[in-house]
Amino acid sequence: MTTxxxxxxxxxxxxxxxxxxLVALVSRxxxxxxxxxxxxxxxxxxxxxxxxxxxxNMVQILLSISILAIVAIGETLVILTRNVDLSVGSIVGFAAxxxxxxxxxxxxxxxxxxxxxxxxxxxxxxxxxxxxxxxGRVPAIVATLGTLYAYRGxxxxxxxxxxxxxxxxxxxxxxxxxxxFLGIPxxxxxxxxxxxxxxxxxxxxxxxxxxxAIGSNPDAARLAGIRSxxxxxxxFAISGLLSGFxxxxxxxxxxxxxxxxxxxxxxxxxxxxxxxxxxxxxxSGEILGAMLGALVLGTIDNSLSFLRVSQFWLQAIDGAAxxxxxxLDAFIKRWVQRLLITRRQR
Amino acid sequence: MKLLRKQLSAxxxxxxxxxxxxxxxxxxNSLSxxxxxxxxxxxxxxxxxxxxxxxxxxxxxxxxGEIDLSVASVLGLAxxxxxxxxxxxxPLWLDIIIALAVGSLAGLVNGLLVTRLGLPSLVVTLGTLxxxxxxxxxxxxxxxxxxxxxxxxxxxxxxxxxxxIPWTFVLFVLLALLFIVVxxxxxxxxxxxxxxxxxxxxxxxxIRVDQVKLLxxxxxxxxxxxxxxVLTARISSARADNALGFELFVVTVVLLGxxxxxxxxxxxxxxxxxxxxIGGLRNALGLINVSGDIQNIVIGxxxxxxxxxxxxxxxxxxxxxxxxxxxxSAKNV
Numbered sequence: 001m002t003t004x005x006x007x008x009x010x011x012x013x014x015x016x017x018x019x020x021x022l023v024a025l026v027s028r029x030x031x032x033x034x035x036x037x038x039x040x041x042x043x044x045x046x047x048x049x050x051x052x053x054x055x056x057n058m059v060q061i062l063l064s065i066s067i068l069a070i071v072a073i074g075e076t077l078v079i080l081t082r083n084v085d086l087s088v089g090s091i092v093g094f095a096a097x098x099x100x101x102x103x104x105x106x107x108x109x110x111x112x113x114x115x116x117x118x119x120x121x122x123x124x125x126x127x128x129x130x131x132x133x134x135x136g137r138v139p140a141i142v143a144t145l146g147t148l149y150a151y152r153g154x155x156x157x158x159x160x161x162x163x164x165x166x167x168x169x170x171x172x173x174x175x176x177x178x179x180x181f182l183g184i185p186x187x188x189x190x191x192x193x194x195x196x197x198x199x200x201x202x203x204x205x206x207x208x209x210x211x212x213a214i215g216s217n218p219d220a221a222r223l224a225g226i227r228s229x230x231x232x233x234x235x236f237a238i239s240g241l242l243s244g245f246x247x248x249x250x251x252x253x254x255x256x257x258x259x260x261x262x263x264x265x266x267x268x269x270x271x272x273x274x275x276x277x278x279x280x281x282x283x284s285g286e287i288l289g290a291m292l293g294a295l296v297l298g299t300i301d302n303s304l305s306f307l308r309v310s311q312f313w314l315q316a317i318d319g320a321a322x323x324x325x326x327x328l329d330a331f332i333k334r335w336v337q338r339l340l341i342t343r344r345q346r
Numbered sequence: 347m348k349l350l351r352k353q354l355s356a357x358x359x360x361x362x363x364x365x366x367x368x369x370x371x372x373x374x375n376s377l378s379x380x381x382x383x384x385x386x387x388x389x390x391x392x393x394x395x396x397x398x399x400x401x402x403x404x405x406x407x408x409x410x411g412e413i414d415l416s417v418a419s420v421l422g423l424a425x426x427x428x429x430x431x432x433x434x435x436x437p438l439w440l441d442i443i444i445a446l447a448v449g450s451l452a453g454l455v456n457g458l459l460v461t462r463l464g465l466p467s468l469v470v471t472l473g474t475l476x477x478x479x480x481x482x483x484x485x486x487x488x489x490x491x492x493x494x495x496x497x498x499x500x501x502x503x504x505x506x507x508x509x510x511i512p513w514t515f516v517l518f519v520l521l522a523l524l525f526i527v528v529x530x531x532x533x534x535x536x537x538x539x540x541x542x543x544x545x546x547x548x549x550x551x552x553i554r555v556d557q558v559k560l561l562x563x564x565x566x567x568x569x570x571x572x573x574x575x576v577l578t579a580r581i582s583s584a585r586a587d588n589a590l591g592f593e594l595f596v597v598t599v600v601l602l603g604x605x606x607x608x609x610x611x612x613x614x615x616x617x618x619x620x621x622x623x624i625g626g627l628r629n630a631l632g633l634i635n636v637s638g639d640i641q642n643i644v645i646g647x648x649x650x651x652x653x654x655x656x657x658x659x660x661x662x663x664x665x666x667x668x669x670x671x672x673x674x675s676a677k678n679v
Contacts, residue, residue, distance in 0.1 A: 149646030316480025
């Protein structure tokens with residue numbers, strides 16, 4: 001009697017383990033699929049326009065997505081916990097203007113201080129988001145929609161119609177984005193290092209796994225003793241901090257900054273995250289996926305200009321890419337579920 | 347008893363909005379002597395009619411537990427359709443029908459993706475937000491069509507003869523009455539609430555959930571296109587970037603109106619009150635030359651506090667009653 005039940009149990013854990021392995025495999029396949037799409041685009045465009053395949057253009061593509069990628073790291077963490085941060089565009093814009101304006105007013109400011117000011121501003125705004133969501137129990141989409149408006153409005157109030165242009169700021173500030181290190185602009189290094197650090201942390205640390213648990217099932221996570229309130233607060237703070245840092249880089253890269261900088265960035269960031277296979281309802285997805293998502297969208301945008309397609313198509317294609325990605329995800333999910341069911345029946 | 351309390355708390359939201367509205371009127375009146383003039387009221391309602399129209403269908407969609415972020419893009423696409431069809435020499439009445447049809451089709455695509463494929467509406471309409479706006483740009487580029495006939499543009503800025511009531515506001519009032527009857531007095535309305543409260547239970551109760559949702563998305567497309575036709579007439583210009591970013595504005599109005607973002611709760615009366623609160627505030631601030639971007643501080647803060655305020659009040663209340671209970675039990679010992 002006991003042996004049979006043990007057998008059953010063993011078989012059950014076995015099938016569950018193989019099920020888990022299957023799910024893990026699929027998420028790998030999902031990212032591999034994105035990589036294949038990326039290579040296909042590069043190959044097709046590269047055959048038609050050889051200049052597309054030059055090293056300098058590859059650097060150009062990476063440069064164009066780096067700021068977005070840094071913001072997408074924080075957004076991925078937030079979305080994993082079944083929340084969303086719509087205020088990132090406003091935070092990036094605010095930090096960009098404050099940092100650029102600091103260098104305009106006091107040209108002697110040290111670079112480090114400028115970065116710190118931008119990051120601190122982002123952190124404070126992120127902490128406010130986190131407090132409203134966790135302590136105030138306001139749904140994240142409502143809270144950050146409100147702060148999207150409020151932060152942008154505050155920036156307008158602070159900027160008062162002024163603009164900072166490239167000639168107003170010291171070259172050292174501008175070099176923060178474009179100065180090469182080992183032949184590659186600093187901006188790309190920042191994004192790559194942050195993605196690796198956060199990607200590894202998310203995958204390997206206990207806190208990282210707890211974020212997945214919160215997103216998969218908030219109630220179960222709480223019952224399991226995970227301090228979800230604190231962690232959700234934390235990811236909003238991190239999202240704000242990364243957006244603040246991205247804002248400083250925005251100022252350095254574009255040099256000309258007014259109060260409308262980075263408007264609408266939030267939608268591009270969420271698009272990259274979703275195309276990268278992060279579930280909008282939390283619980284699954286990886287930083288690496290989000291980075292691939294940003295890379296695919298950035299590569300599409302870049303190839304359009306090489307193919308002499310009107311820039312007006314850009315937005316439509318971005319939209320279509322989101323729809324295709326989520327539709328494919330839905331089919332893959334159905335397929336996996338069917339597969340798991342038949343396995344269990346066997 | 348529980349139901350009664352629920353009813354009371356539902357009404358107290360609208361009471362709060364009435365108080366907010368009164369405060370807005372007092373504030374507006376103290377800021378500018380022009381605020382309470384009929385002419386200013388006429389200007390104010392003319393300025394938010396498009397958002398008002400879109401917030402009607404958005405209310406229904408959010409009550410049903412979904413969301414449509416593509417409304418402003420559909421508006422832009424409809425505006426562009428008005429422009430190119432008019433330029434092509436097609437008579438105006440047919441232009442309007444084409445624009446409405448394109449809007450409905452855009453809504454149908456949203457609805458099919460959500461109901462047939464089971465995709466989250468937040469993501470689907472985020473995708474079509476970009477797609478539809480992109481199509482508008484592909485069709486018209488950065489051009490503007492502005493040679494519309496005066497019969498059409500007069501509808502956008504004209505008043506009912508002998509009064510200061512804009513024609514477009516009459517249109518909104520008619521639509522609002524229709525929506526109130528449908529949502530609060532008909533079986534369709536009950537079904538929408540049922541779906542938003544518990545989708546599974548609604549399905550077991552025999553409600554055709556997917557069909558109702560599909561219908562709501564088509565309706566949202568149709569009304570967004572109508573808003574596009576109104577806006578094009580009002581500013582007598584069809585452009586691809588018309589109403590850029592309005593979707594967040596519409597959602598703000600609806601949420602401030604007391605509609606629960608997770609569906610199932612709220613009333614159109616609240617949404618209409620919220621419209622006047624936001625419209626009044628923007629108008630009052632505009633009269634003292636506060637720019638639209640800075641006005642958004644007030645709007646954003648209001649949105650956050652509309653949910654935060656009651657939550658904090660509830661927490662304080664429960665903390666107090668807990669303390670009272672603790673004190674009571676201590677006395678008993």
